[in-house]
Amino acid sequence: TNPSAQPQRNSPSPSPRLTPKTSPKLMSPALSEISDPSDASEGEEDEWELKKKDVMRKLKGVDQQAAEQILNDIVIHGDPVNWDDIAGLDQAKSSLKEAVVYPFLRPDLFMGLREPVLGMLLFGPPGTGKTMLARAVATESKSTFFSITASSLTSKYMGESEKLVRALFQLAKALAPSIIFIDEIDSLLTQRADSGEHEASRRIKNEFLVQWSDLQAAAAGKNTDADVRRVLVLGATNLPWAIDEAARRRFVRRQYIPLPETATRRVHLSKLLSHQKHALTDEDIELLVTKTEGYSGSDITALAKDAAMGPLRALGDALLTTSPDQVRPIDVNDFIASMRTIKPSVSQNNLKTFEEWAKEYGSSG
Numbered sequence: 001t002n003p004s005a006q007p008q009r010n011s012p013s014p015s016p017r018l019t020p021k022t023s024p025k026l027m028s029p030a031l032s033e034i035s036d037p038s039d040a041s042e043g044e045e046d047e048w049e050l051k052k053k054d055v056m057r058k059l060k061g062v063d064q065q066a067a068e069q070i071l072n073d074i075v076i077h078g079d080p081v082n083w084d085d086i087a088g089l090d091q092a093k094s095s096l097k098e099a100v101v102y103p104f105l106r107p108d109l110f111m112g113l114r115e116p117v118l119g120m121l122l123f124g125p126p127g128t129g130k131t132m133l134a135r136a137v138a139t140e141s142k143s144t145f146f147s148i149t150a151s152s153l154t155s156k157y158m159g160e161s162e163k164l165v166r167a168l169f170q171l172a173k174a175l176a177p178s179i180i181f182i183d184e185i186d187s188l189l190t191q192r193a194d195s196g197e198h199e200a201s202r203r204i205k206n207e208f209l210v211q212w213s214d215l216q217a218a219a220a221g222k223n224t225d226a227d228v229r230r231v232l233v234l235g236a237t238n239l240p241w242a243i244d245e246a247a248r249r250r251f252v253r254r255q256y257i258p259l260p261e262t263a264t265r266r267v268h269l270s271k272l273l274s275h276q277k278h279a280l281t282d283e284d285i286e287l288l289v290t291k292t293e294g295y296s297g298s299d300i301t302a303l304a305k306d307a308a309m310g311p312l313r314a315l316g317d318a319l320l321t322t323s324p325d326q327v328r329p330i331d332v333n334d335f336i337a338s339m340r341t342i343k344p345s346v347s348q349n350n351l352k353t354f355e356e357w358a359k360e361y362g363s364s365g
């Protein structure tokens with residue numbers, strides 16, 4: 001937590017945040033059909049504004065300011081991620097399809113024993129695509145995507161956080177199907193809740209668990225509106241062992257997102273190079289695939305970005321007067337040189353800890 005974080009109070013007048021900063025492409029269900037981001041027009045913006053007003057009008061007993069804050073800061077509209085944007089992770093993708101995407105799209109087929117889960121955890125080393133997967137799930141299931149990191153919930157919104165948590169769940173139900181994505185969820189559901197932890201953090205954790213239980217209880221009810229069953233809490237963490245046991249059990253599915261395997265690294269590297277001027281042969285790429293064993297997805301992205309600077313670095317000040325077509329292509333030596341500084345960010349030891357946790361607590365399949 002950030003000790004300097006001040007309790008955040010909303011301004012009494014409609015907050016300036018109400019004015020959209022950009023012209024976002026919307027991911028809320030009714031608007032997800034819009035396909036070309038370059039078309040993101042005022043029409044879409046108006047549509048989202050109308051939808052927000054409509055939801056605010058219908059919701060009863062929700063803290064108005066918290067709801068506005070969520071609609072403006074926490075519902076994500078821009079840059080939808082699709083399955084194809086994510087290299088590899090086939091097992092995780094199919095598990096997410098079965099647990100979330102298909103049930104959300106065909107609630108009529110997923111009832112009774114086939115009821116969708118209300119909690120799913122993505123765990124694994126940092127930079128392996130957990131956030132990307134969550135975003136892709138939201139896009140592919142045409143869900144409203146609520147995204148927040150646990151630390152911003154406990155610091156940025158300190159003082160307002162409980163209200164915010166309540167409003168978050170109420171809005172998620174109102175805008176269902178919804179995904180509530182909480183990154184770094186370990187810091188919200190930590191085991192050390194009683195040992196000198198901030199009283200405020202403990203209250204937020206409790207409120208979160210209460211709201212989540214209510215959702216689970218409502219979904220279990222016979223006459224429940226199908227929409228309540230289409231609200232998923234999707235948590236991501238690099239520290240799954242820090243989550244307390246009771247909270248852990250609520251994540252019915254716990255999906256391990258490992259470091260990329262050989263085939264995944266090949267796809268990822270090829271994708272990164274596909275729109276670049278480069279001179280790498282298939283053999284060069286195979287060499288890099290081998291040499292990047294132990295790299296995470298984000299390490300590979302960082303490596304490729306650094307290697308892409310190679311041809312420009314070689315120019316020195318001449319860069320200022322060189323035309324783009326005279327810049328030499330990226331080659332394998334640029335990658336090899338970048339490997340001296342861009343190293344795997346996950347240690348072997350750390351990896352072992354993940355694998356052991358996955359064996360003990362992960363969902364198979």
Ligand code: ADP
Nearest residue numbers: 085086087126127128129130131132297298301
């Ligand atoms: P995590 O949430 O697991 O820490 P992210 O999903 O935020 O990781 O990924 C960080 C960055 O790493 C992404 O923005 C992307 O550039 C890259 N990346 C990681 N994994 C993949 C993957 N499987 N396919 C494509 N890019 C990836």
